[in-house]
Amino acid sequence: MIKTKSKNQFPLKDLLTKYGSQPVISSVGKDYTYWQLFKLVQRATKRFDNNSEKIIKLTENDPLKFITDFLAIVQTENYPLIGSFITDQFDLKIKDLTTETFFFGLTSGTTGEPKVYRRNWLSWKKGFDCCRKLFNLDAVQSIATSSPLTTSLGLHTLMLAIYLGKKFYLIDNIHQLNSLSGDACLFSVPTFLLQSSNNHNIPPNNLRTIFLGGGTLTSQGIKKIKQQFSQAKLFEFYGSSETSFISWQDITNGKFKFSAGQLFPNTQVSIGLQQEIIVTSPYLFSGYLAQTPPKNWVTDDLGFLKKNHLFLLGRKADLIDHGGNKVAPLEIETAASDLCQKCVAFGVEDQVYGQKIALLMIKPITKKQLQKKLAQRLEKFKCPNIYLVTNEIPLTSNLKISRSQLAQAYRNGEYDEI
CATH class of the missing domain: 3.40.50.12780 (ANL, N-terminal domain)
Structure with a gap:
């Protein structure tokens, strides 16, 4: 009733x-x-x-x-x-x-x-x-x-x-x-x-x-x-x-x-x-x-x-701690948005820097061109250390990006470096 x-x-x-x-x-x-x-x-x-x-x-x-x-x-x-x-x-x-x-x-x-x-x-x-x-x-x-x-x-x-x-x-x-x-x-x-x-x-x-x-x-x-x-x-x-x-x-x-x-x-x-x-x-x-x-x-x-x-x-949890500097993935992604079809930046563990900056991309320009363009657009400590390529960026069940899951996939060797 x-x-x-x-x-x-x-x-x-x-x-x-x-x-x-x-x-x-x-x-x-x-x-x-x-x-x-x-x-x-x-x-x-x-x-x-x-x-x-x-x-x-x-x-x-x-x-x-x-x-x-x-x-x-x-x-x-x-x-x-x-x-x-x-x-x-x-x-x-x-x-x-x-x-x-x-x-x-x-x-x-x-x-x-x-x-x-x-x-x-x-x-x-x-x-x-x-x-x-x-x-x-x-x-x-x-x-x-x-x-x-x-x-x-x-x-x-x-x-x-x-x-x-x-x-x-x-x-x-x-x-x-x-x-x-x-x-x-x-x-x-x-x-x-x-x-x-x-x-x-x-x-x-x-x-x-x-x-x-x-x-x-x-x-x-x-x-x-x-x-x-x-x-x-x-x-x-x-x-x-x-x-x-x-x-x-x-x-x-x-x-x-x-x-x-x-x-x-x-x-x-x-x-x-x-x-x-x-x-x-x-x-x-x-x-x-x-x-x-x-x-x-x-x-x-x-x-x-x-x-x-x-x-x-x-997101606070997504900030990349690179050599003591807090780097926002969004800033890197914005700088690289016209250099590939799609991209996501995330941190991966590193013994020297704490975290290295990885940039996962779909259909990027060449690595040499990427490095040159991003060096002009970003401060040196914000430039990616690792450039990765994929055909598809995986999403969660809610159609969102999980950077921690991408970092785990990188550790599992699921992405190729350029």
């Missing part, structure tokens, strides 16, 4: 009254209205009513089943634990609950072991209301994502679409963009579109706006995406599971070096002693397990502010 929730819980019944006959989910070529989704959720609640465990693990499965189960768990005053993999190490107890808990999620683990975080509904609602106004989302009919629903970006996009009365699409290949109805927007990561940048056989589609996060786009990357989606406006956003949006920028016509854009409305950022980014906003998460809600959040990234504009220097 669907129960009446507090104002800090997802208002499914209110949305049903407002949008009842409108399509809300498109799954396997079939559209479901709010009324039809509501009936599916009602049916699913029978499995979760009077559940003694309260916290129910929910992993990726059939998208429609995931959506109905997620909503049914929430509406029966239980709590979903979301993740692409959930082991017994994440053993949540009733004591971990608060009345404000909307769901539990897992961080991606790209900077360490995945952590369980707690999110409340009002923190997302405030962000959704802000996105609606800031990006004129009332003008679109469909909202799509390529990110799995078990990721914070995928689930965030799903709930944004349902809350705003838009038809939601989950896509896993570039050609599915042609199925989007009406004016549409896409929330994705750069790698999803850049992997398909060599495919020029995509006919015109209704995609009008593209929001990209989870990776820093180079000028070359922006150019490739614009060539393929010339009719769409491009926005880049910066944030995390813990913070939601921190900053955003219109990159349709390019962007400044290292730019992460202007701060999201009502968001404040300060810079720590070691250039760490400290965020205060109404969109913050409610803390990790056994933690009280934080007043601010120190991200894993380093950066600086200039006139309310945020610039990123890379």
